[in-house]
Amino acid sequence: MAEPSATETQSAGQVSPGPVSPGPVSPDQGSGVVGAVIATRGLTKRYRGGQLAVDGLDLTVPAGSVFGFLGPNGSGKTTTIRMLMGLIEPTSGTARVLGRPMPRAARTVLPRVGALIEGPALYGFLSGQDNLLRYDAADPTADPRTRRERVAAALDRVGLAAAAGKKAKAYSLGMKQRLGLAAALLQPRSLLVLDEPTNGLDPQGMREIRALVRELASDGTTVFLSSHLLDEIEQVCTHAAVMARGRLITQGAVADLAAGARGRLVVTTPDTGEAARVLKEQGAGDVVVAEDRVTAEPPDRDLADLNAALVAAGVRVRGFAVDRASLEDAFVALTGEGFDVAG
Structure with missing residues (x-):
C-alpha cells in the first residue's frame, strides 16, 4: 500500500x-x-x-x-x-x-x-x-x-x-x-x-x-x-x-x-378520507393520508376555524396539532425543493 x-x-x-x-x-x-x-x-x-x-x-x-x-x-x-x-x-x-x-x-x-x-x-x-x-x-x-x-x-x-x-x-x-x-x-x-x-x-x-x-x-x-x-x-x-x-x-x-418555516398540521382521525377532503377545501396544501393520520401544510387562516370545519363535516377529530417546523421544512420553504442527499 x-x-x-x-x-x-x-x-x-x-x-x-x-x-x-x-x-x-x-x-x-x-x-x-x-x-x-x-x-x-x-x-x-x-x-x-x-x-x-x-x-x-x-x-x-x-x-x-x-x-x-x-x-x-x-x-x-x-x-x-x-x-x-x-x-x-x-x-x-x-x-x-x-x-x-x-x-x-x-x-x-x-x-x-x-x-x-x-x-x-x-x-x-x-x-x-x-x-x-x-x-x-x-x-x-x-x-x-x-x-x-x-x-x-x-x-x-x-x-x-x-x-x-x-x-x-x-x-x-x-x-x-x-x-x-x-x-x-x-x-x-x-x-x-x-x-x-x-x-x-x-x-x-x-x-x-x-x-x-x-x-x-x-x-x-x-x-x-x-x-x-x-x-x-x-x-x-x-x-x-x-x-x-x-x-x-x-x-x-x-x-x-x-x-422561519411553518410546521405540518397533523389531524388524527378514523375518518381520514373525509378529513383530507375538508382540508383541501379549506386551502391546506400537500395533504398526505397515512393510517389514522392526515398531515398537511396549514392554510393561512385561523386553525380553530379549520378544526371547526372538520367537526362540522362529521370528522371525528381525535388529535389536532401543528408539529414544530424542522430544518427540512425550512430548507423546502427557502428553496422550493426537497433535500436530495444523493445529489
Missing part, C-alpha cells in the same frame, strides 16, 4: 503548516465581525472549464458555537472547507480564520485548528496507534515527551482504545472516521473542522460522535461541522448555514432557521 502524500496527510488531524511559533490570536482580530471564528466575504471558487463550485459566500461562524454547514452532496461544502484550511486558493473573495487571513496566515492559524476533511488519510500497514504517533510527530508544536499519553487519550476519547494495535487497513469505514477524529484531537484546538464526521458510522457510533462534539463545545472549542444530514445538524448544532448549488441560502441560529 502506498503511503499518503504530504497533501493527503493534511486531510485529518492538524493541517500541517510547517514550523511556527504562533502568538496569541483573538477570534475577531481583523475579521470585521466581532466574535467570529470564521468570516468569509464574497468567497468564490471557479474551476477550470468554468465550473462554479462556490459563489460569493458570506459566512460568519460565532466563537463558541457548534456550527452546522448544511447542504446536499455537491453543494460546495467541501470546497469551502478546503479554502478555509488553505488547501486550495479561492478565485476571489476573502476568508479569515481565527481573525487571520487565509491562506496567507496558515502558519499562524493552523496549529490551533484540528481538521477531518474528506475522510482520513491513513497508513494501512500501521496500527491505529502508530498512525497517530506518526501524525503527532509531524506536528512541530507537539511535545514528544507526552506523545504516547496524548495518543492513548485521543484513542480512548473516540472509542478505539481496544483497537489501538489493529492495522488501519483492517479498520471499518466507521473506525477510520473515528481514527481521523482522534488525530484532530491530539492537541487542544481553538477550532475543530469536521467534514461529514459521522460518515460510515452505525447509529450508536453517530450518537457517540454527537456527544463528543457537544463535550468539545462545552470545553470552549468552536466546532464547524459539515453534513448533508439535516437531522444531525438539528440535534447537535447551535447555528447553521444552508448551501445549495454553490450559494449560501441562509444562516443563523438553528432555532431561528426552523422558526
